[in-house]
Amino acid sequence: MCLGYPGKIVEIRGEFAKVDFGGGVVKDNVLISLVDAKVGDYVIVHAGYAIQVLDEEEAERTLELWRELFELEGLRYERAQEGAREV
Amino acid sequence: MSELKKVLERYRDPRLARRIAEKIRELASKIGEKILIMHVCGTHEWTITHYGIRHVLPENVEVRAGPGCPVCVLPAADIDSMIRLGLEERISILTFGDVSRARGGRGLSLEDARGLGLDLRIVYSFQDAVEIASREPERRFVFFGVGFDTTCPSVAHAVLRGLPSNMVVLSSHRYVPPAVGWVMCREDLEVDGFIAPGHSGTVTGMRPYREYFERNPRPIVFSGFEPLDVLVSIYMVLRQLSTARYSIENEYTRSVTWEGNARAMATALEVFELKEGLWRGIGLIEGSAFDFREKYSRVDARAVYGIEQPRSDPGMPGGCRCAEVIIGKATPTECPLYMRVCTPRTPVGPCMVSVEGTCKIWADHRILRREVERA
Numbered sequence: 001m002c003l004g005y006p007g008k009i010v011e012i013r014g015e016f017a018k019v020d021f022g023g024g025v026v027k028d029n030v031l032i033s034l035v036d037a038k039v040g041d042y043v044i045v046h047a048g049y050a051i052q053v054l055d056e057e058e059a060e061r062t063l064e065l066w067r068e069l070f071e072l073e074g075l076r077y078e079r080a081q082e083g084a085r086e087v
Numbered sequence: 088m089s090e091l092k093k094v095l096e097r098y099r100d101p102r103l104a105r106r107i108a109e110k111i112r113e114l115a116s117k118i119g120e121k122i123l124i125m126h127v128c129g130t131h132e133w134t135i136t137h138y139g140i141r142h143v144l145p146e147n148v149e150v151r152a153g154p155g156c157p158v159c160v161l162p163a164a165d166i167d168s169m170i171r172l173g174l175e176e177r178i179s180i181l182t183f184g185d186v187s188r189a190r191g192g193r194g195l196s197l198e199d200a201r202g203l204g205l206d207l208r209i210v211y212s213f214q215d216a217v218e219i220a221s222r223e224p225e226r227r228f229v230f231f232g233v234g235f236d237t238t239c240p241s242v243a244h245a246v247l248r249g250l251p252s253n254m255v256v257l258s259s260h261r262y263v264p265p266a267v268g269w270v271m272c273r274e275d276l277e278v279d280g281f282i283a284p285g286h287s288g289t290v291t292g293m294r295p296y297r298e299y300f301e302r303n304p305r306p307i308v309f310s311g312f313e314p315l316d317v318l319v320s321i322y323m324v325l326r327q328l329s330t331a332r333y334s335i336e337n338e339y340t341r342s343v344t345w346e347g348n349a350r351a352m353a354t355a356l357e358v359f360e361l362k363e364g365l366w367r368g369i370g371l372i373e374g375s376a377f378d379f380r381e382k383y384s385r386v387d388a389r390a391v392y393g394i395e396q397p398r399s400d401p402g403m404p405g406g407c408r409c410a411e412v413i414i415g416k417a418t419p420t421e422c423p424l425y426m427r428v429c430t431p432r433t434p435v436g437p438c439m440v441s442v443e444g445t446c447k448i449w450a451d452h453r454i455l456r457r458e459v460e461r462a
Contacts, residue, residue, distance in 0.1 A: 003130055003443070004237070004286040004312075006095065022092050031214060034240055034351040042091045044286065044342060047183070047234065048212020049241040052289045052348055058341040059094050066319060070106040 004046040006054055009039050019045060098313030099138075107318040108143040114325040115145040122148045123277055124324050125415050127267055128155035128284035129443020130312050136452050138314040140321075150321065151415040154266050155284060157234045158185045158441035159413050160366040164397035165259045166191030169231050172392060173197070173205035179223075181208045181216040181254075182231035185441040188434065192401040196440075197231075213241050220254035228254040229388050235263050236290045239377050240351035243358035250386050257388035260377035262361055263287045267307075268299035269372050276415060280306035280324035282317070285339040292347025293335055304333045311339035358383055365397045367437060368410035409436035412445050419446040419454070426450060 007019040007027070015033045020026050031049035043050035097103075115122065126132065132152040135141060141150065154160055166189055172178045180197060187197040187207060201207045206226075210216045213230065220228040228251075232242050239260040246256070263284060270276060283296065288309045296307055306327035310320035320338045327333050337343050355377065364376025376396060379387035388394060403409045406424050411417035419425045419438065429435035431450050438444035 004289075006091065008091070029212075029214060031212075031241060031244065033244055034348060034354060044289065046237050046286060047241060048214050049244075051237060051240075051286060051351060052342050054091065055341045056091050056094070059091065062340060063094065063097055066103060066107070066315070070110060071103055 004044040004051060006042050006044055009037055009041050009043060012037075012039055017043075017050070019043065019050075021045075095313065098311075098315045100315065104143075104315055104318055107315065107322055111143075111148065111318065111322050111325060112145045114322065114329050115148050118147070118325065118329050120147065122279045122325065122328060124148065124150045124280045124282060124321060125153040125270065125276070125278045126150060126155065126282035126284075126310070127153040127263065127270070128282075128287065129441065129445075129448070130286070131155065131282060131284070131310065131317060132443070132445055132448050134312050134314055134317050136448050136454065138317075140314060140317055143318075144321070148321070148325070150282070151418070152412075152445040153270050153278075153415045154366060154369060154413050155263075156413075156438070156441050156443035156445070157238070157261060158189050159409065159437040159444050160261065160266075160368060161186070161189055161233055161259055161437065162365045162367055162397035163190070163192040163401055164365075165231075165257065165394075166197065167193060167195075168392075168394045169197060169229065169257065170195055170200045170205065172229055172388075173200055173207070174203060176227075176392075177206075178227045178229050179206040179208060180231055181210055181219060181228055183211070183233065184209045185443075186231055186233045188440045189437050190404070190434075190440075194404065213245050217245055217250060217254070220251040224251070224253055226253060229392075230254065230256045232256050232258045232260055234260055235284075236287045236352070236355070239359065240290065240348075240355045243355045246358045246383060246386055247354065255386050255388040255391050256379075257394065258359065258377050258379055260359070261364055261366065262291075262375045262377060264291060264295040264299065265372050265375040266366060266369070267296065268302070269369065270414065271299050271303045271305060273414070278305070278415070279328060281308070282320050282324065283307050283309040283335075285309055285311050285316075285343060288339070288343045288347065290348045290351050292349075292352070293337060293343065293345045294347070296335055300333075300335055306333050307335045309335075309337045309339050309343045311342065362396065365400060366413075367400050368403065368413035370400075371398065403437075404435050407436035409438045409446070412436075412438045419449045420456060422446070426455060
């Protein structure tokens with residue numbers, strides 16, 4: 001059971017937070033006691049509680065890494081293919 | 088649109104996906120042999136099916152679903168016990184929507200029993216269940232707790248805070264790592280590598296998998312749920328296979344850590360202990376059931392109503408191949424009932440009930456023939 005949605009904490013009231021999931025979906029009573037979260041953090045919400053604070057920097061870094069690893073190589077591959085077609 | 092949402096959208100970039108698929112094909116042709124990768128999470132199956140990931144995989148790479156759906160592995164005896172409490176003892180049952188449609192040993196689901204007078208309340212979180220019980224103090228309630236490591240800590244947290252006196256919990260929660268260990272030991276499944284569950288792993292951490300890995304070294308990659316996450320995880324498994332150097336890797340670094348959410352796990356283990364548990368379609372798995380510690384027997388429906396931890400299962404309904412689908416030995420289209428008598432509207436086996444069941448996911452995406460599964 002891995003269903004989890006990332007959302008942004010917009011308000012904290014005691015153990016619960018108001019979380020904005022985007023697209024107009026806002027949940028008012030997400031339990032945040034099992035993570036260290038503050039307003040503005042992104043959390044993964046599963047069955048009404050936050051299981052983790054998402055590491056935004058890590059999300060960015062991972063994508064950059066992939067682009068370097070796959071895309072730049074891919075561009076070289078694409079150019080080689082184009083060259084082959086022109087011959 | 089927020090920053091992170093924008094970043095996550097890029098996890099669906101088709102151009103990058105094509106590049107990764109290209110690299111997967113390169114690696115797969117280098118390996119040459121047939122490769123079977125198993126994931127153990129219904130949400131991974133949804134991502135793979137929804138985004139057509141199987142269509143871009145090379146001929147010799149297959150990704151199959153393993154035991155990653157809590158409703159599918161829920162013992163029929165526990166469903167029967169809930170129905171009995173609801174109908175004979177007139178106790179109100181609180182549970183998640185998926186659970187209410189799973190059939191017990193007599194072919195009845197909680198939803199069927201509702202037609203016979205059972206008071207069933209569907210909730211979205213344990214907190215909602217607590218609020219309902221608080222609002223109706225004259226009624227007795229049982230929360231039917233179904234889910235994996237991801238779900239269990241919120242129940243434990245509420246138990247520690249104190250439940251309303253008219254509410255108890257039947258814990259059918261299961262701990263995932265031993266089930267993956269069980270699959271790893273099954274030689275007949277011939278799994279070459281594993282995609283480990285990202286959100287269950289967020290809570291448990293990667294550490295519990297080490298003992299199973301050491302016993303039976305094979306690539307294990309914790310994966311996120313965006314299409315690029317899954318493609319990269321497949322690539323990482325293949326990369327390990329191509330070099331024959333195996334390890335436990337983490338693709339989902341923005342959420343999964345080696346230690347996991349220690350607070351959530353500690354909360355769960357303060358209230359529950361891990362005991363031998365029955366997985367429908369699999370059998371008993373040591374240390375896989377979250378069972379209430381004796382200290383909390385007042386809120387433990389098993390102690391209060393004398394409900395044993397199930398030891399054996401009546402098996403699946405006649406002709407249903409869910410038991411093989413659950414462990415990845417068969418695909419839904421290999422079941423004679425699939426989309427003939429067993430459909431999302433008329434589910435026969437548990438894999439057609441839950442949004443995380445492989446049969447339901449395939450049915451919702453109109454996958455009817457094996458040829459469609461593979462490009």
